[in-house]
Amino acid sequence: MNNVRDKKRANKSLPFFFRTEFKVFFLIILVSIILLISTFSFDTVPPILNRGIQPATFPKGLLVLIIALTTIIYYLSFKKPWKKEKSLPKPFFLTILSFIIFIIISKTLDFFLAISVLSIFVSYYWGERRIFYLLLVSIIFPLVVFIFFEMILGLRFPPGIITNLYYY
C-alpha cells in the first residue's frame, strides 16, 4: 500500500508533461485526432444511394467518444494521480528488438529463419545458456512446427532461402 502511495507521489512531483497520465492522454488524443481527420477523406455515398448513415459517420462517432472518455480520465487524474510505473528492464527492449529483427528477416530472407533467430535471441537474452535447449527452441521446435503445419494442415509458407530448399 505504501509502495503504491510512494509511486503516486513520485509521479505527482513530475512536471505535467512527464506524468504517465499526460503521456497516455496525449498519445490517445493524438492518434484519435489523426484517425478522425482521415475519416474526412473516406468516400461518400451519393444521397440517392445512401441508406441510413454515411460510412464515415460511425467511426467518427467512436473516435469522438474515445476522445471524450480519454479527456474525462485525464481530468479525473488531477484529483487522483496515476502511479509511476517502474522503468522497463533490458530484456523487454531486447524482446522488442527481436520482433523488429523478426520482421526484417521474414520480409527479406526467410520466415522460418526469422522464427529461429528470434527464438535463440530471446532464449539467450532471457538467460538460457545450455546449448541443447538453445538448439531445441531455435531449430528442433520450429522444425516440428513447420512439419506439422506443412504436412498435417497442408499449409504453404512464404518462400525464402530455407523454405525453398524444401519446396524446390
Add this chain to the structure above:
Amino acid sequence: MDNLILMMAPLFSSKLLLVLLFGTLFGLVLGVLPGLGPTTGGALILPFTMTLDPLSAIILLTSIYCAGTYGGAITAVLINTPGTPAAAATCLDGYPLAQKGEAGRALGMATVSSTVGGIFSVIVLVFFAPILANLAYEFGQPEYFALAIFGLTMLASIGDGSPIKNLIAGAFGILISTVGKDFMTSIDRFTYGINELSVGIGFIPVVVGLFAISEMLTQSTLLDQVFKRVALKAVKLPTKDDYKKTWKTILRSSGIGSFIGVLPAEGGTVASLIGYSEAKRFSKNPEEFGKGSVEGIAGAEAANNAATGGAMVPTLALGIPGSATTAVILTGLIIHGVRPGPDLFKEQPEFLYGIFGAMLIANVLFFIFGFFGAKLFARITLVPNKILWPMIFAVSVCGTYSLSQSIIDVWIMLFFGVLGFFMRRYGFSVVPVIIGLILGELVEGTLRQSIVIFDGNWLMFLTRPIALTFFVLSLIALAFPLIRSKKNKKII
C-alpha cells in the same frame, strides 16, 4: 429424452471422445501455466480447428474452456500465482492452506467445487439457452442493436479495472472492426492504400497479439521473479466435515457463477470474486478467510467454473459473447460457418446438444485428471519461461499466418502484442478490445439498418419495448460500476 441422447453423443463417438480428452488435457496444461489460459490457448488452437468438422472444433474449444478454468486453481494453490485470472480469488485461501501442509486438501476442495459448479452451469445452459433463443425470435434489428449496446456497457464492470478505461478499450475494439471495406457500401475505411486491409483486421491476429505476445513481453519484465512452491503429496477428497461446511457455499457460488456468466461480457473472474465475497459474507467463520478457509476456496472455484456454462448461454442463443473465452468460441463458430442464434436451436439441435454434452463430460474428465494428475500438471510450471515463450511465439506466428496465409497478419499480431503490453501496463484491460471487435459489426450493422427502418428518426428506438429495456439496463450497467468505483475511489 431425445435431447439427452443427443447430449451423450460425444460418449459414443471415438473421434469426439478423443477430441474431448485432448481438449481437457490441453486445457489443464494451459490453465496451469501462468500467463496462458483458455482464452489465449483457444486463440492459438483456433487455426488448427480448421482441419476438424464444426462439432469437433467447438467441442475442442469448449473442453479447453472448462478444463482451463479449473487448471488455474492448481497453480493458485501451489505457487500462489493464479494460472488464469479467474483463479485469483482461489489464491487468497488456497495458498495459505497449502502452506499449512494441506495442499492436497485445498486442491481436493478446488476440484470438487469446480466440478459441481461446472455441472450446475451446464444444467443452466441446457434449460436457459433454448428459452433465451426463443425470446430472440422477437428481436429485430433495433433490439439486436440495443442488446449489443447492453453487452458493451457491461464491459464497464469487467474485473476490478477502471470502468472508463474499459469503455475506451471497448470503443477501440469496435473501431478496429470498421477497418476495411464498409459492408453496406464497399467503401474503404482506414485502409490507407494497403490492399490486405480491405478485408479488415482478423480476429486471430488481434487476440493472439493482445493475449499471447503481450504476455510474452510481460514475462520479459518478470524474469527475476521467483515462485515459492508448496510441496504436494496427493490430492485428497474433502472430508465429511468439509462437505458439511461448504455444500451451501458451493451451491450458492454455482448459482452466482451461472448468473454472472449469463450476463454479456462478464466471466469467471468477476464470478469468482463475487462468489468468494458472498462465501465470506454468509460464513459462520469469516475471520478464517484469507488464512486457509476451505469455504473461500469452494466459493471462488464453484463460481468461476459455473460461469463457463453461463457464459455459453448468450453466446449460443444470441451470438453475444459471455466472456473473453466465449468470444474465441464464437469466432470458432463463425469461421466454421455456424451462425449462433435462435435458428441454430431449431435447425441443428444435434450440434447444440453435442456441445452441452461435451461440456458435461469435460467437467467429469477434469475432475478425474485433476484428482489423479494434479501433481503431474503442477510440474509443468517448472518449464522455464526462457524455453516456453520462444516456443509459444513460434506457434503464435505460424497459427496466425495459417488462417489467411498473410504475413501482414503476423505483423498485425506483433503490433497488437506491443499495444496490449502497454495497455495492461497503464491499466487498460485487453478483454474489452476483443469483445468490441466481435460485436463491432453487429453494433454498426444493426444501427444502420435500424435507422433505415426508422427512416432516420432515432427516437423510434424508444417505441420498441425490448430495445428500451436493454437501453435502461445499459444505463444501469454504466451507472453501477461508476457508483461502486466512486465508493472505492477507483474511477480511473
